[in-house]
Amino acid sequence: MRPLAVFRCDASAAIGSGHAVRCLTLAAALEQAGWRSALATPAESLGVVPALGRHPRIDPDASAPADLLVVDHYRLDAAYEGTARAWARRILVLDDLADRTHDCDLLLDQTLGRHAADYRPLVPPGCRVLTGPAFALLRPDFASLRGQALERRRGVLKRVLVAFGGTDPGNATGLALAGIAASGLDLAVDVVLGQAAPHLEAVRASLPANATLHVGTARMAELMLDADLAIGAGGSSAWERCCLGLPALMMVIADNQRAVTAALERAGAALALGDAASLSAAAVADALGHLDAGGLATMAAAGFGICDGMGAGRLARVLAGDGAGVLTVRPAEERDGAILYGWKNEPAALANSLSRTLVPWADHRAWFVASLTGDRRRIFMIERDGAALGAVRFDLGDCRAVVSLVLAPESRGLGLGAEVLRLGVEAFLATHSLPLDARIRIDNAPSLKVFARNGFVPGGDTDGVVTATRLP
The missing domain is CATH 3.40.50.11190 (Rossmann fold)
Structure with missing residues (x-):
C-alpha cells in the first residue's frame, strides 16, 4: 500500500x-x-x-x-x-x-x-x-513561469499587484489602494483576496476604475508574471514573488512576518514600509514615487537568486531518503542560469565584485549559454539536499585559469565558503592541471581568508585588487 x-x-x-x-x-x-x-x-x-x-x-x-x-x-x-x-x-x-x-x-x-x-x-x-x-513550498506553476519572468523584468512600472494573503484581516489592501491613488501614477492594478476575507465587500465597493478584483483566484502565478511591482506582506507569497523576480513594497501585517520582511530588504529583493497599522496612504504614495528603473531591476534580480520554486520537490526527495545532508558538486546546467543571475546581482555580491555593475538578464543569459557550450569556462554548483549553496567558476587561459566564488545569500556567514571552494577546485583539477589565480578586492577580508584556507597565496594588489595564486 x-x-x-x-x-x-x-x-x-x-x-x-x-x-x-x-x-x-x-x-x-x-x-x-x-x-x-x-x-x-x-x-x-x-x-x-x-x-x-x-x-x-x-x-x-x-x-x-x-x-x-x-x-x-x-x-x-x-x-x-x-x-x-x-x-x-x-x-x-x-x-x-x-x-x-x-x-x-x-x-x-x-x-x-x-x-x-x-x-x-x-x-x-x-x-x-x-x-x-x-x-519554499510553492506550486509548480511559479517555477514554470520563471523563464518568462526573466525576459519580462525591464524596470518599468505600469502594473501593480496588491495581495496581502487570502484573508488580510487588517485591510492593508485598502491602505495600498489609497496609497496608489494618492501617488497620482497612471497604474493598472490587480487586487487579490480570498472569499473569506473580512473586508472583501468594503474593498469591492471602493475599488477604483483602474483596478481589477480577483477573488479566490487560481491564477496568482500569472498575475505575478504580469505585474511590475507587488504591494504585499511577508507570508508565503513573498517566496512566490522572489521566484518570479517581482519587486515588492512590503508591509508587516503580523508579528511573525517581521523577520522575512527584514531579510528580503537586506537581500535587496524588496523595500520594507513598516507596520501596516501605523502607515499612511501618503507614505505608500511616497514609496511609489521614489521607485526608479534601477531600483526595480535590482529588486527583480535579487529575488531571482533567492528562490527557484523547486522546494516542494526537494523536500519530497528528502522524505524519500535521497541525500544525507552532505555537500555535493556537479557541473552547472541551463537551469542554473537564473539562480546565478540573482546571486551575481545581489547587493552584497555586487559590492564585492570587481565591476560592481548590475548585469542585465539578456547579457547574463548570453554569457551563461556561451559558458556552458564553450571550452574556455567551467562552472560547478555545490549543493546540499538538492539546494544550491554556491558556485565556483574557472575561466581558462592558455596556461592558467582564473577562479571565482559566489555563495547563495543564505550560505554566507556560516563558514561554508572554504568547503564550497574546495569542492569546486577539486572538481576542476580532476580534469585540468593549471595554476589558479583568484582576483579579490583587498577590502573583502572574508573572501581572502576563504581562498587562503584553500592554498591560495596572495601577491601584491593593483588598484585595490589582490591576485592570489595556487599551483597545481
Whole structure:
C-alpha cells in the first residue's frame, strides 16, 4: 500500500490561508511521488481554503495511523508531537518562528536567513533541519513561469499587484489602494483576496476604475508574471514573488512576518514600509514615487537568486531518503542560469565584485549559454539536499585559469565558503592541471581568508585588487 501522509493545519480569517496552502503544495508533490494524503483540519478551514475539500479529511483530534505526520501550526509543539508518536511513524514540522520545542524527525523553516543552529536547542538530537527559501513550498506553476519572468523584468512600472494573503484581516489592501491613488501614477492594478476575507465587500465597493478584483483566484502565478511591482506582506507569497523576480513594497501585517520582511530588504529583493497599522496612504504614495528603473531591476534580480520554486520537490526527495545532508558538486546546467543571475546581482555580491555593475538578464543569459557550450569556462554548483549553496567558476587561459566564488545569500556567514571552494577546485583539477589565480578586492577580508584556507597565496594588489595564486 502507498504510504500515507497526514497534514495537521488550520486556516481562518485570523491566521490566514498560508499554512493550508503550503501543506496542499507538499501534499501534491508527495502524491506525485506515490504517496497518499489526508488532512487533519477543522471543517471551518474549508471555507477559507476550498481546495482543502479535494483531499480526504480526518478529525484533527483523531489518532489515525500514518507513515508521516506533517504539522504546520503555531499553537502545536513538542507536547502534541510527542503524543502523536504513538501513531505517526515519522513527524515533519513546518515552522518559521523558532520559538518553541518540537518532537520531530525533520523540520523545515523556509525563512531567508534562518539556520539549522537556530533550532538545535528546540529539537531532538537526531532531528534533521532544512532551512531557507530553496525549500519554499510553492506550486509548480511559479517555477514554470520563471523563464518568462526573466525576459519580462525591464524596470518599468505600469502594473501593480496588491495581495496581502487570502484573508488580510487588517485591510492593508485598502491602505495600498489609497496609497496608489494618492501617488497620482497612471497604474493598472490587480487586487487579490480570498472569499473569506473580512473586508472583501468594503474593498469591492471602493475599488477604483483602474483596478481589477480577483477573488479566490487560481491564477496568482500569472498575475505575478504580469505585474511590475507587488504591494504585499511577508507570508508565503513573498517566496512566490522572489521566484518570479517581482519587486515588492512590503508591509508587516503580523508579528511573525517581521523577520522575512527584514531579510528580503537586506537581500535587496524588496523595500520594507513598516507596520501596516501605523502607515499612511501618503507614505505608500511616497514609496511609489521614489521607485526608479534601477531600483526595480535590482529588486527583480535579487529575488531571482533567492528562490527557484523547486522546494516542494526537494523536500519530497528528502522524505524519500535521497541525500544525507552532505555537500555535493556537479557541473552547472541551463537551469542554473537564473539562480546565478540573482546571486551575481545581489547587493552584497555586487559590492564585492570587481565591476560592481548590475548585469542585465539578456547579457547574463548570453554569457551563461556561451559558458556552458564553450571550452574556455567551467562552472560547478555545490549543493546540499538538492539546494544550491554556491558556485565556483574557472575561466581558462592558455596556461592558467582564473577562479571565482559566489555563495547563495543564505550560505554566507556560516563558514561554508572554504568547503564550497574546495569542492569546486577539486572538481576542476580532476580534469585540468593549471595554476589558479583568484582576483579579490583587498577590502573583502572574508573572501581572502576563504581562498587562503584553500592554498591560495596572495601577491601584491593593483588598484585595490589582490591576485592570489595556487599551483597545481
